[in-house]
Amino acid sequence: xxxxxxxxxxxxxxxxxxxxxxxxxxxxxxxxxxxxxxxxxxxxxxxxxxxxxxxxxxxxxxxxxxxxxxxxxxxxxxxxxxxxxxxxxxxx
Amino acid sequence: xxxxxxxxxxxxxxxxxxxxxxxxxxxxxxxxxxxxxxxxxxxxxxxxxxxxxxxxxxxxxxxxxxxxxxxxxxxxxxxxxxxxxxxxxxxxxxxxxxxxxxxxxxxxxxxxxxxxxxxxxxxxxxxxxxxxxxxxxxxxxxxxxxxxxxxxxxxxxxxxxxxxxxxxxxxxxxxxxxxxxxxxxxxxxxxxxxxxxxxxxxxxxxxxxxxxxxxxxxxxxxxxxxxxxxxxxxxxxxxxxxxxxxxxxxxxxxxxxxxxxxxxxxxxxxxxxxxxxxxxxxxxxxxxxxxxxxxxxxxxxxxxxxxxxxxxxxxxxxxxxxxxxxxxxxxxxxxxxxxxxxxxxxxxxxxxxxxxxxx
Numbered sequence: 001x002x003x004x005x006x007x008x009x010x011x012x013x014x015x016x017x018x019x020x021x022x023x024x025x026x027x028x029x030x031x032x033x034x035x036x037x038x039x040x041x042x043x044x045x046x047x048x049x050x051x052x053x054x055x056x057x058x059x060x061x062x063x064x065x066x067x068x069x070x071x072x073x074x075x076x077x078x079x080x081x082x083x084x085x086x087x088x089x090x091x092x
Numbered sequence: 093x094x095x096x097x098x099x100x101x102x103x104x105x106x107x108x109x110x111x112x113x114x115x116x117x118x119x120x121x122x123x124x125x126x127x128x129x130x131x132x133x134x135x136x137x138x139x140x141x142x143x144x145x146x147x148x149x150x151x152x153x154x155x156x157x158x159x160x161x162x163x164x165x166x167x168x169x170x171x172x173x174x175x176x177x178x179x180x181x182x183x184x185x186x187x188x189x190x191x192x193x194x195x196x197x198x199x200x201x202x203x204x205x206x207x208x209x210x211x212x213x214x215x216x217x218x219x220x221x222x223x224x225x226x227x228x229x230x231x232x233x234x235x236x237x238x239x240x241x242x243x244x245x246x247x248x249x250x251x252x253x254x255x256x257x258x259x260x261x262x263x264x265x266x267x268x269x270x271x272x273x274x275x276x277x278x279x280x281x282x283x284x285x286x287x288x289x290x291x292x293x294x295x296x297x298x299x300x301x302x303x304x305x306x307x308x309x310x311x312x313x314x315x316x317x318x319x320x321x322x323x324x325x326x327x328x329x330x331x332x333x334x335x336x337x338x339x340x341x342x343x344x345x346x347x348x349x350x351x352x353x354x355x356x357x358x359x360x361x362x363x364x365x366x367x368x369x370x371x372x373x374x375x376x377x378x379x380x381x382x383x384x385x386x387x388x389x390x391x392x393x394x395x396x397x398x399x400x401x402x403x404x405x406x407x408x409x410x411x412x413x414x415x416x417x418x419x420x421x422x423x424x425x426x427x428x429x430x431x432x433x434x435x436x437x438x439x440x441x442x443x444x445x446x447x448x449x450x451x
Contacts, residue, residue, distance in 0.1 A: 016236070020146075024143075025096065031147060031174035033199045033265075033266060035098060035147070
């Protein structure tokens with residue numbers, strides 16, 4: 001039931017959401033009013049690039065330099081899940 | 093070993109300017125002279141973070157009544173925690189809020205008792221409505237995200253549309269509409285608070301329609317009235333699983349209401365570390381996982397969904413905290429809940445609300 005996110009959409013971290021690294025769990029985490037998301041490495045890389053400037057396509061390109069086989073559709077799906085969890089908002 | 097908790101509910105004080113008869117604080121409120129001091133709370137936050145907690149909910153009572161609140165916000169923030177202030181809004185002046193925001197409050201939860209001044213102030217027992225409206229304006233100006241919390245019951249459920257409109261007007265990003273759960277003061281006042289089936293049938297679709305209409309603007313969390321349901325709530329998402337509560341006197345509780353289970357030996361931060369209590373105490377291990385369950389829970393596939401419901405409710409209504417939550421239609425004690433509904437939803441003589449006060 002996640003709403004699809006377009007490749008030219010520009011995601012940003014919502015107001016009141018805090019991204020940090022948790023030494024205890026050894027993982028990047030997102031903190032927000034409803035709770036805590038423990039991110040895997042890929043998700044953490046995507047969240048770090050949700051800067052309100054880059055589009056989903058830009059993020060896929062940037063991550064393509066780091067990870068092999070990054071598909072823009074996969075990034076769009078991950079961003080859609082972050083929107084659903086109210087961690088990220090998209091413009092455009 | 094149990095997984096680390098995500099959150100600490102820090103009940104800094106039980107003192108509160110409001111007297112809401114649905115308060116989930118215990119009827120035996122902790123007095124001021126028994127409250128933990130600043131240094132102890134700092135230690136509690138340190139230990140909670142070391143244990144894995146990432147969110148610190150500063151609650152009460154009214155946390156603004158603690159003069160050391162700014163220091164405690166600074167400390168929670170310095171640990172990298174998400175700092176959530178849970179307040180009635182009474183005493184939250186613009187200057188006060190600015191200071192707390194600058195020290196690291198990330199989010200504010202503001203209680204609202206009803207949609208109108210008269211309704212709100214009658215339930216709160218004091219004139220609080222205008223101050224809540226002002227507090228919401230300060231929060232909005234400061235740019236902090238706001239959740240409005242309203243506890244629903246027979247006295248305000250018919251005004252649910254107005255409450256939703258009020259939260260929108262206040263600029264809330266989230267609205268928690270929580271039907272009363274019957275612990276502490278709420279249990280004592282149950283015959284004044286239990287909504288009728290007609291009220292719920294009227295309110296439920298209004299909440300659902302507003303969730304749809306406001307999608308993306310204001311998230312509405314609707315907590316059901318569990319006595320009226322066939323399945324229990326997934327209380328705390330399992331005992332000793334995600335969160336711990338520290339009461340004003342340092343008692344460490346697996347859930348905020350757990351003091352009602354008189355068979356449970358409660359630990360205190362003055363005697364042991366949070367790490368030790370979370371992982372090794374009998375109280376936190378009493379109902380962890382599924383091993384403690386009896387039938388019908390033990391053999392029920394829903395145990396993975398609702399964890400057997402609420403231990404406090406099982407204790408209060410059946411006398412054994414290890415029983416199935418009696419709101420469950422499969423519980424042998426469901427008739428107890430049905431009898432309560434029958435006699436208390438529309439009592440022939442409605443008792444007066446016992447207002448929440450320190451005795």
